[in-house]
Each structure stands twice: as structure tokens, then as C-alpha cells.
Amino acid sequence: MKLRVRLVLTFTALILFVIASLGAVLIGQTRVSLNAEIDRQLLSVFDRRRNIGGLGSGDDTRSFAVLIYDRRGQQVAASPSGFAEDPDPLPDLSTLAEQIRQDDGRPVIVESVDGSLRYRVLWSVDNRTETVQILAFPLTAADNAVGALLRTLLVTGAAVAAFGGLATWWAVRQSLSPVDEMVVTATAVSEGDLTLRMPEDAGSPELDRLGEAFNDMLDQIEASFDAERTVQDGLKRFVADASHELRTPLAAVQGYAELYRKGALAEPEALDNAMSRITRESERMQRLVEDLLLLARLDEASPIKNRPVDLAGIARAAVADAQAIEPGRQVMFSGPDEALVMGDDQRLAQVVSNLVTNARTHTPPSSPIEVEVTVADGHVRLDVIDNGPGISPEHLDRVFDRFYRIDHSRARSSGGTGLGLAIVAAIVHHHGGTVGVTNEPGRGARFTIRFPAVRQPVRLENAVS
Secondary structure, eight states: OOHHHHHHHHHHHHHHHHHHHHHHHHHHHHHHHHHHHHHHHHHHHHHHHTTTTTTTGGGGGSSEEEEEEEEESOOEEESSSSSSBOOOOBBOOOGGGGGGSOOOOOOOEEBTTSSEEEEEEEEEETTTTEEEHHHHOOOOHHHHHHHHHHHHHHHHHHHHHHHHHHHHHHHHHHHHHHHHHHHHHHHHTTTTOTTOOOSSSOSSSHHHHHHHHHHHHHHHHHHHHHHOOOOOOOHHHHHHHHHHHHHHHHHHHHHHHHHHHHHTTSSSHHHHHHHHHHHHHHHHHHHHHHHHHHHHHTTTTEEEOOEEHHHHHHHHHHHHHHHHOOOOOOOOEEEOOOOOEEEEEEHHHHHHHHHHHHHHTSSSSSOOOEEEEEEEEEEEHHHHHOOOOOOOHHHHHTTTSHHHHHHSHHHHHHHHOOOOHHHHHHHHHTTTTTEEEEEETTTTTEEEEEEEEOOOOOOOOEEEO
């Protein structure tokens, strides 16, 4: 059974129960009031007739049936109620035979001898005449009044119940219409349409909160699906790029092996050249595999060495290495004697080395490289400025993507894998830091990383070159 039908039936049943309860109480009180009025009239007649010498069959008693019995229970006189030409049947007093011989009794209700009507009976013992005088008041008018009241209650109750049921149906339909919309939306969402949302104004605070919670859930689900699609797309690109990167060195190795098999490398010089090329391509594949394994470990969020590391010392060492590799290029460092961060010294050294190598690879030899370390606001900041042509704005957001190259041919000729900056971003994020890149007017690309500082530096050191 539908919820709205149950609500309507329940409310209609409640209305009927209330009407029945009120009707029972009203009818009972009406009956009590009418009986009390009849008893008052009976007692008034008794009091008046006693003052004038007892009951008789006078004309003022036609509203009552008057019966007189002796002490032995024999009827002495009887005067029926009603019209003289059509009197009412006398009350059946056989059940009161023993009671009426006693003292005055309490009012009771008996039926007539033919069962056609009921009487309210009151009697009194007259010790002077040794008789029992009985008054019986017909309850026809009272029964008719109670019957009319009952019929009125039935008709009114049925009308109220019908109107209440219709009103409840309308109110429930209006109140549950947002629920119907939610059901339609939820059904569409279950079929794959995650763009739909619940109505923001459902008409009640409870439904509003339900709609908001459902919409929040849909937002999270949609975001999860978007993230999953992004990951899947990235994984597909990653696999395709990795396959492409491995294809070139594998093809070279396979080609030289095929030449050797066919005897084309009989000359010692040709064989040495082939072995040298195979060695270089093998080393390139080894670097690629090592970089991929490193990224995989970083993606798994494996624990890192967490100890104080002097990032300023690491930067100075990277500058010294770059000066040794490329003596003709100006590589400068500026920063404090010490800038401590928490992390893995080897991984952080790899970050700085990759940034400096990236600056050397993508700028002319005449471009100076600046490495700056600063400590402020509880953070250690490292900047690498290459003083080159900068990075085109359309590439800035993707330079940290895996296998992403701005200049594919140049990167491949230099033996790069396209993973250097991706490794930088992964290591920095793994250490709880941030990394970014901007174009510095007149100074080329600026790569910036930030880490929480362990403590403030003691003293500053002048720039060195």
C-alpha cells in the first residue's frame, strides 16, 4: 500500500474515532440530562400531590401513568398516560413487585406491557393509606431526541470524515509531491545521469535537508567519477607515453642485434659503435624504469624518512654539481646557512637536482641559473630561476604532468624521460609541500617549492657563484 494511501486512511480513521468518542460522550450526557429532568418532574408531582392528599387520576397527570398498589401488591387503581381516546400501554411492573412493597425507591427504567415504549418509574409508599403510589413517565420524547441527535452525529460525522479524508489526500499529495520528484531524480541518477539534482525548496525543512544531503552525495559521486575518469585518462596517456618511450630504445637495441645476427657488424669499429649505442639505450631504459618505479612508490604514499634536513645545504650542493658539469654557465646560490625541513634528504636532493637540470636543459648555455632559499612565515621556500625564454602560458598548467614535454625533440635528444618535473611534484607533495611555476618578467621561468620549516635560520649567507 502506498504511503499516501496509508496516511489518508490513518487520518480518516482517527477522525472517525474522535467523532465516535465525542458522540458517545454527547449522547450519554444528553441521556443523563433528560433523565435528570424527568426525575425532577416526577419528584415535583409527588411533592405537590402529597400536599393535597395523594395521587389521583386528575387531568393534570395525563403526561404520566399513575398506578396505586396496596401492601399486598394488588393493583388498586391505574391511569395511563397519553390521550383519553388513545392511552399509552401501562408499564410492566412485574420486575418491581418486591421493590415497590418497600420504602421509596430510586428511579428505574422499565418497558411497557407490550414492549412498545419505555418508562421512567418512581414510586413512594403512603403510610396513611397503606398504598404504594407509582408515577411512570414515558421516555418516547427523550428517546426520539436521543435518536435525532444520533442521526445528526452520524450524518455530520460522515461528512466531516469525508471532507477530512479529501483534505488529507490533497495535503498529503501536495506535501509528498517533492518526494515524487526526488524519486524521479533518483531513478534518473541510478540510470547514469549524474547531472540532475534534487529541488532546493521542497516545502519543508526535513525534505530540504534530505534534498541537500542527496545533492551533496551526488556532487561527491560526480566528483569521484570525474576523478576516476581523469585518472583513467591519465593512466591511458601514461601507458601510451611509457610504451612510446620504451619503443625507441628497444627498437635501437633490436636493430643492432639484428644487424649482428646477419653479420653486418663484422668490423670491430662497427661492433664497438653498436655496443656503445646499445649501452646508451639500455641506460636510458633503466632510467625510465627507475623513474616509473619511483613514481609508483610515491603514488602508494609509502612512508618516507622523516628527519630534519638542511634544504639550504642540499641547494648549495646542487649548485656546485651544476657548476662542475657546465663550468661555462653561471649558477648562483643565495640563502641562509641552514634551512631545516622534515623529510628524506635523498629525495629532496633529487628535487633540487631535477629542477636545476631542467633549467640547464631548456635554456641556452649563456643563461645564468639562480637558486634561492628563504625562510619566512614558518616555511622554507626554494626558487629556481632559469633566466631563459620562459614557458608559454598554455603549458604552465601541465609542466608537472608525466611524460609531458614542451619540446619533444630536444628532450628526447638529450636523453630525458619527461618524468623529471613529475617526480619533483610527487616528492614535494609526499613531503607535505607545494610546488608551482610562473614566468618571471626578464628572468624566465621560476619554479617554487615550499615546505614547513623546522626552525628559523641562525644567520644569512651572501650569494655565491
